[in-house]
Amino acid sequence: MQQSVPIAQDLVLVGGGHAHVHVLKRFGMRPVPGVRLTLVTRDVETPYSGMLPGYVAGLYSFAECHIDLVRLARFAGARLIHDEAVGLDRGRRQILCRAHPPIRYDILSLDIGSTPRMGDAAGAAEHTVSVKPIDRFGERWEALLDRARELGHMRLAIVGGGAGGVELAVSAQQRLARLLPTPPQVTLVTREGLLPSHNDAVRRRFEIIFRERGMRAVANNPIVRVEPGRLIAQDGSVIEFDEALWVTEAAGAPWLANTGLPLDERGFVIIDETYRSPADTAVFAAGDIATMPAYPREKAGVYAVRAGPPLADNLRRALAGHRLRRAVPQRQALALIGTGDKRAVASRGRHEAYGAPVWWLKDWIDRRWMRRYTDLPAMESVDDDAMRCGGCAAKVPADVLARVMARLDAPVSDAVAIGLDSPDDAALLSFPGAPPLLQTVDFFRAMVGDPYLFGRIAATHALGDIYAMGGVPETALAIATVPPAARPSIVEHDLFHMMRGGSEVLAAAGAALVGGHSAEGAELGLGFAVTGRTRPGRLLRKGGLRPGDRLLLTKPLGTGVILAAEMRRLAPARVVTAAIGTMLQPAAEASACLAAYGATACTDVTGFGLLGHLLEMLTASDADVLLDPDRVPVLDGAMTLLREGLASSLHAGNSIALSSLTGEAAQDPALAALLIDPQTAGGLLAGVPADRATDCLAELQRLGYRAAEIGVVAPRSGGKPRVSLEAGCVRPAEAPLAAVAHS
């Protein structure tokens, strides 16, 4: 995310809809120097509406019909902010978000789709499944299928008779017919007639398909009320259902009403023929959320797709201060409506066609469109310097650090109880007449483009050292670097976001931010020097492990390789999101829990990986360890990436620790790589007495940690500590140590 030219303007795209994916691609192909692109999105996998019914029918996998916005944003050089916009402060040119502080923009573009309008029928929101917003539909549909499997039958009602509703009904019918032992009962209910914006031949075609499949269509009978399992229509008739899908006309997001932007009667943003709001030269909109009053069009994905190129062009022009170009959407589009059985109906004006060739055409068009945003051009340079990792993977290798420290003639002080001569996660200072203090410092460059998120991760990571010592953080000093920008407001925004993220985490931990230092730097960087108290009698150190102790790890491994893969656009969005979620999990409760269960030693797993930090513990404890490779918790997707040969830039530096490994499993290069994978804000690694380990683990899991018991401490068998990989070495507490001791 390093910019060669200082940032002068912020272009912020809100929503990763059909038009914005095109804008991202175009800016990725031809970046605008000095313009920083940001995508604010509620979801990191955005569905392509054209293929969604095919997904419902079981003809496409989830991945085939969703665009990975993490990869696309990385291709575009855009910062991805995973959050939901909930308002605009147009006076200050800021986007208000659910979780982030306000985000500044010079030019803003909205492509956020539509919101369900269920207010007309009481009970609809509570008792039916809304198809909109479509980005959440995938999980709702999977839940519906689970229910069908459970019941063994399905009465499915679909409310809404437009192309979306009809296509969904026939697609769902096909999927349920294959899934269930008895034919599903599918009923489509419409306010008007079926497919009111299509021609008679298309309507007749669907009437035939409905008849052939035993599906029911109830037309011209709006639903006025919904009760559990019952739709009540205007004429009083009742349609009973096991599940109901709501696919009626949608509306604009309610928060738009408070923005002062001119909206149409359904709450959609009014735009002119340049895709810009007539009331605000800095605001653009496209897709379902926009209405062009001079050229009104149906709310359909096809128009959102077509808006992509003129929107990208006009955003570029607006940034350059050039005149915008008018772009009138075409009046009629070819609609290809799938029937869920690898056939489709084509509809355009007065024309209709039906059959397998129409599906073939639709499938070809849709897959071609998806490929544009998923098969992205290869990266130009994958040179190692450009790809050096951020976060804790940007640490100096352990051996280099050790050599430097050994050459230092560092001054000593009587106040130092734990310092460089017996290094631990934090130093312990003891002044006469005062309680002892823990002190630690961490600093690294950003591993994510979102400064607020980075701030949260950096603070979580820095606090880890205090928690590893069983302490309680009290105060923190911050040190930050921010790249120069053409305008002070940009620097201020980034620094504020980063510091706000960090200070929120510190505040939640009960630590006061008491000062710091900031400077211009080549990249965004942040660190904290944290001071903490020890808990009386509960100081945890790296040394102290006893033979027979069980090793517990409180978080899964894999953040290093996942972040390295993300930089190369090789990590799937959901894998990256899960890794970020892990990094954000504080260690406070884990630390208290480990201490309460009598932990004998503890450290936090960070840059040197599990093995590097474990060796520090074994050296300090004069012990060896048996490690069960099958029990080591791993983030989803990490092993796949390691098997593909991906690794963080600290991998080579950390590999020196591999010489301590014994056992057959040590021959597995992916496993070895996992054990030295550098972690940012990684888990706590602790020894717990064997008879308390099971309860401690259960409590950690109850607290929400993906913790695991991964090994058993053994007596030292040689000069240097040894880590024996032995599947099944973790046995019940009552098993005698001899049963697990290695030869």
Ligand SMILES: Cc1cc2nc3c(=O)[nH]c(=O)nc-3n(C[C@H](O)[C@H](O)[C@H](O)COP(=O)(O)OP(=O)(O)OC[C@H]3O[C@@H](n4cnc5c(N)ncnc54)[C@H](O)[C@@H]3O)c2cc1C
């Ligand atoms: C079942 C079904 C089938 C359909 N089939 C077709 C079809 O075959 N052909 C067709 O042309 N149309 C179809 N449609 C209509 C189509 O889904 C929409 O017209 C289309 O998705 C609109 O695209 P968009 O770009 O406006 O927004 P969307 O595709 O809805 O994308 C909006 C994006 O913005 C994000 N977002 C939303 N709110 C926020 C926020 N506040 N902050 C940040 N991010 C936000 C979402 O996560 C999402 O990624 C279908 C609709 C349904 C319900």
